[in-house]
Amino acid sequence: MIKKFNDLNYYELLKIQYNASSFEVRQAYKNILAIYEESSLATYALFAEDERKAILGKIEKAFSTLIDDEKRNAYDKSLVDIGEIPKNLLTAKERQKAIPLIQVNTAMTKDNNLARIRKKIKEQGTGKLASVMLNRDFISGQDLKNLRESLGIELEEVFEATKISPTALEAIERDDLTNLPPKIYLKSFLKSYAEVLQLDAKQLVEGYVKNMEKS
Amino acid sequence: MKRIYSIGGGKGGSGKSFIAASLGILLAKQGKKVVLVDLDLGASNLHTLLGQRIPQRGLDAFIDKTTNSLEDVALSTTIPNLYLISSTKCSLEIANLFYAQKLKVINAIKNLPFAYVLLDLGPGINFNTLDFFLIATEGLFVATPEPTAIENTFVFIKSIYLRKLKLALKEANMWHICQEEVAQLSKGALKSPLDLINILVGRNLENGTVFKDLLSGLKFSLILNKFRGQVTEDLGEQLVEVCNRHLYPSFDFLGNISYDSRVYESILARNIFIRKYPYTKTVSDLQNMARRLTGEKQQPIQIKALK
Numbered sequence: 211m212i213k214k215f216n217d218l219n220y221y222e223l224l225k226i227q228y229n230a231s232s233f234e235v236r237q238a239y240k241n242i243l244a245i246y247e248e249s250s251l252a253t254y255a256l257f258a259e260d261e262r263k264a265i266l267g268k269i270e271k272a273f274s275t276l277i278d279d280e281k282r283n284a285y286d287k288s289l290v291d292i293g294e295i296p297k298n299l300l301t302a303k304e305r306q307k308a309i310p311l312i313q314v315n316t317a318m319t320k321d322n323n324l325a326r327i328r329k330k331i332k333e334q335g336t337g338k339l340a341s342v343m344l345n346r347d348f349i350s351g352q353d354l355k356n357l358r359e360s361l362g363i364e365l366e367e368v369f370e371a372t373k374i375s376p377t378a379l380e381a382i383e384r385d386d387l388t389n390l391p392p393k394i395y396l397k398s399f400l401k402s403y404a405e406v407l408q409l410d411a412k413q414l415v416e417g418y419v420k421n422m423e424k425s
Numbered sequence: 426m427k428r429i430y431s432i433g434g435g436k437g438g439s440g441k442s443f444i445a446a447s448l449g450i451l452l453a454k455q456g457k458k459v460v461l462v463d464l465d466l467g468a469s470n471l472h473t474l475l476g477q478r479i480p481q482r483g484l485d486a487f488i489d490k491t492t493n494s495l496e497d498v499a500l501s502t503t504i505p506n507l508y509l510i511s512s513t514k515c516s517l518e519i520a521n522l523f524y525a526q527k528l529k530v531i532n533a534i535k536n537l538p539f540a541y542v543l544l545d546l547g548p549g550i551n552f553n554t555l556d557f558f559l560i561a562t563e564g565l566f567v568a569t570p571e572p573t574a575i576e577n578t579f580v581f582i583k584s585i586y587l588r589k590l591k592l593a594l595k596e597a598n599m600w601h602i603c604q605e606e607v608a609q610l611s612k613g614a615l616k617s618p619l620d621l622i623n624i625l626v627g628r629n630l631e632n633g634t635v636f637k638d639l640l641s642g643l644k645f646s647l648i649l650n651k652f653r654g655q656v657t658e659d660l661g662e663q664l665v666e667v668c669n670r671h672l673y674p675s676f677d678f679l680g681n682i683s684y685d686s687r688v689y690e691s692i693l694a695r696n697i698f699i700r701k702y703p704y705t706k707t708v709s710d711l712q713n714m715a716r717r718l719t720g721e722k723q724q725p726i727q728i729k730a731l732k
């Protein structure tokens with residue numbers, strides 16, 4: 211059931227999970243701004259000036275809170291206190307943070323990781339399988355997963371290279387409609403995924419979205 | 426299960442009739458039994474888009490009681506499985522149907538024995554158009570990616586939304602309570618359209634929830650036609666995202682349909698565009714849409730078979 215816009219908490223407003231990574235927060239912010247900013251065709255003549263201002267103000271506030279670790283922790287606590295989110299959220303978030311590779315020198319591990327993936331792709335060759343997949347009208351998450359696994363690439367490696375949370379990646383690979391990120395975010399996730407596997411991003415996005423919409 | 430799709434949207438010339446005709450043909454080609462109903466009373470032109478002359482009989486015969494079966498006036502077309510109920514013979518006055526006549530037509534449409542019923546609507550937001558639009562199990566809005574067309578689409582969506590609510594309130598004998606608020610909401614832009622529901626919920630929790638559920642049950646989809654890459658490909662998804670955030674019904678984006686100047690030429694020459702130019706982007710866009718409406722599935726690739 212839809213809540214009134216004003217009652218949404220920051221996570222609901224940006225449509226992200228409570229344990230979303232900062233990459234996802236940034237992505238979500240970019241996408242929601244594209245909808246509500248003044249020059250957007252998507253809300254052309256839809257809001258009175260003061261309404262739009264209020265909405266943009268709230269979006270700004272949400273972003274600046276969730277992108278700052280300290281502010282975000284305080285905000286999460288306040289949500290727990292009023293019972294909006296379960297207590298175990300904070301530990302769940304810790305878990306995601308605890309994946310060691312991103313806490314070490316992020317830039318370096320990301321590069322190493324990408325190099326490792328590239329090497330695997332070179333050894334195994336995505337060639338035939340990828341082109342068969344991309345030339346199909348419909349591409350499922352299972353197709354993607356099959357391709358990734360046949361290259362011997364772990365889901366965690368894709369996570370490290372893209373910074374898309376494992377939950378979101380898993381939902382993508384399982385065609386798990388209920389847990390997929392909203393479509394406008396999904397597209398940029400798929401693009402990042404395609405880049406990591408050195409696939410044609412446009413074809414992948416088109417095929418995946420088509421397949422998803424059918425079900 | 427029978428599916429009724431209405432094809433509407435505020436603006437004339439956005440391509441509603443072209444899309445209705447094209448989807449009708451593509452669904453019929455998939456072997457479904459399809460009927461197109463021309464409900465642009467007073468300005469019907471669906472027959473032209475099917476490359477046909479003015480039909481001999483149509484909705485008029487049902488309205489003036491020459492026949493009492495609407496199915497009788499569903500005439501076959503040059504495409505197997507595709508039937509057309511034309512309204513060319515309906516005089517202009519008929520555009521303003523009497524309430525009882527309208528109800529009769531609506532009921533008859535709901536009972537048409539076809540797997541797919543596509544309703545092609547006229548422009549504007551008069552009550553007849555809105556009520557015909559609401560017959561459908563799924564409403565399709567056609568817009569073009571231009572500011573004025575988008576604005577019109579929002580006006581249309583808001584009008585549909587309020588019309589549905591008003592009919593439900595009248596039925597529940599609650600209309601008088603909310604008349605003022607609805608009048609307020611009808612003015613200006615789509616100003617907090619959820620407010621009315623929230624007022625109802627606030628006043629009388631039980632009834633408010635009923636209306637909320639009623640509106641949540643509506644299913645709408647958006648089509649962007651005459652797409653030329655002049656705007657972001659994400660526009661359609663952004664639009665339904667906005668609607669889903671601020672309104673109760675569920676909105677989906679069905680896809681972009683590419684612009685092709687030959688559409689105009691073929692209509693002029695009474696050719697059927699998708700027959701004459703089957704390998705264009707526009708036709709492949711329409712095909713994808715038709716497939717989505719019927720929900721065809723494809724199996725994932727088997728790795729082993731490939732290696």
Ligand SMILES: Nc1ncnc2c1ncn2[C@@H]1O[C@H](COP(=O)(O)OP(=O)(O)O)[C@@H](O)[C@H]1O
Nearest residue numbers: 437438439440441442443651683684685688689
């Ligand atoms: N995809 C398209 N590309 C180019 N022209 C189109 C397209 N769709 C519709 N048109 C043109 O737009 C005009 C209006 O289309 P029509 O279907 O009659 O609109 P409506 O029923 O919404 O008033 C037609 O003359 C047709 O030539």
Ligand SMILES: [Mg+2]
Nearest residue numbers: 441442465546
């Ligand atoms: Mg028309």
